[in-house]
Amino acid sequence: MNKKRGQQSIVFETLPVVTSTANIVGPMEGEGILTEFYDRILQDNLNNNDSWEQCESYMMEWAIKTALAKEGSTPENVDYILAGDLLNQLMSTHFALRNIGRPFLGMYGACSTLAESMLIGSTLIDGGFADKVVAAVSSHHDTAERQYRFPTELGVQRPLVSQWTVTGSGAVVISGNGNGPRITSATVGKIVDMGIKDPNAMGPAMAPAAADTLWQHLTDTGRSPTYYDMIYTGDLGAVGKALVIELFKERGIDLSSNYEDCGCMIFKEEQDSHAGASGCASSGVVFSGYIHRLLTTQKLRRILLIGTGSLHSTTSYQQKESIPCIAHAVAVEM
CATH class of the missing domain: 3.40.47.40 (Stage V sporulation protein AD)
Incomplete structure (x- = not known):
């Protein structure tokens, strides 16, 4: 069956299932609108790490392991992890994934990375190349500011059109069968x-x-x-x-x-x-x-x-x- 539709779309035949999710956010996000929908809220942007980058890696590792634990799985049950962040060479992701030890595809679509990872992960499931994958992303306000703009310590005035990079990580478990969307x-x-x-x-x-x-x-x-x-x-x-x-x-x-x-x-x-x-x-x-x-x-x-x-x-x-x-x-x- 040709699963491609039109110019750029795919219609899946064996529908991949979102069997579990998890997220973790920083303190500012935790004080925002969606407080009740976060699994964990950090007390500060370092969380006892030596750098903001280490904190970002910690958040991704935590989100992936927690999402799997919620459905009774472990990293050993995962065929592939598709993940990415905003930093040069996916630095935060690489340090997070070295502690998980599963086959890994680094994804970079900037802030589109979650949708891209879910898309490719679903294609692997529908094509019969995997039974379970994890799509994960992270970002950190202070790591992103340091790389793309100015160190936060400078206190540079931000224009009104600018946005605030979210400190947090989200993980989505996608399976070939099970219950869920x-x-x-x-x-x-x-x-x-x-x-x-x-x-x-x-x-x-x-x-x-x-x-x-x-x-x-x-x-x-x-x-x-x-x-x-x-x-x-x-x-x-x-x-x-x-x-x-x-x-x-x-x-x-x-x-x-x-x-x-x-x-x-x-x-x-x-x-x-x-x-x-x-x-x-x-x-x-x-x-x-x-x-x-x-x-x-x-x-x-x-x-x-x-x-x-x-x-x-x-x-x-x-x-x-x-x-x-x-x-x-x-x-x-x-």
Whole structure:
């Protein structure tokens, strides 16, 4: 059976099952909107580690092991782990995975990494190449600021369009059988670059990629936006979310009733995150906590998660390149 649909989408035949999830967040996230949906909240951003990077690795290792423990599994039961973070050479992920000792595929899609990992992991399951995989992501506000912008100790003023990188990690166990929401289809995104060069304006840079993937998903599958109870983008924040709504309004489609962005769901307004949350863990902790619980309690039955990624680097920024962006989508249904 040809499982490809349209230009960029896949419809799975042997539906992969999300059998377990787990997440862990930092103190600021723990004081935000979704407190009750986190498995663990750290007391500080170091958690007795010597560096923020070590703390990030710890969070990912903890999330993976906890997600497996929740379903009665251990790392030895996992065929492949697909995981990534924001740092150069996936540094946090590599140090986390050396302690787990399972076959590993390093994933980099910036903040779209969770959706990308779930997409590829589901393809491995549906193709008969694996019985159980784990998709995991992490980010840390202080590690990301140190790499991409300025050390937090400098106290550099942030523009209002900027977002706050989430400190946290989310892990998703995907199995060939079992109970839980099923991943029914997915859409692989393509690079969209609208010429934006400001690394603080990631929401506006990524919004066209999110809209492009969503439109392609609907075109390939023959679905309308109302097929889904909710459509979630990963970390566009308030500015990027508004742009996606506007881009679809130009096509005569109203997304306002069943569309939300994970970056708008994490921090309270008084926490001064400016335009919202960002980072791999933005969609990571929201999907593995809030969205997964609504699915398992059948308050939601069909959702589309669109991971959004800003693919610039410190080098490309210094060379005054624009920001290439991408978005990948996975449909999860009860």
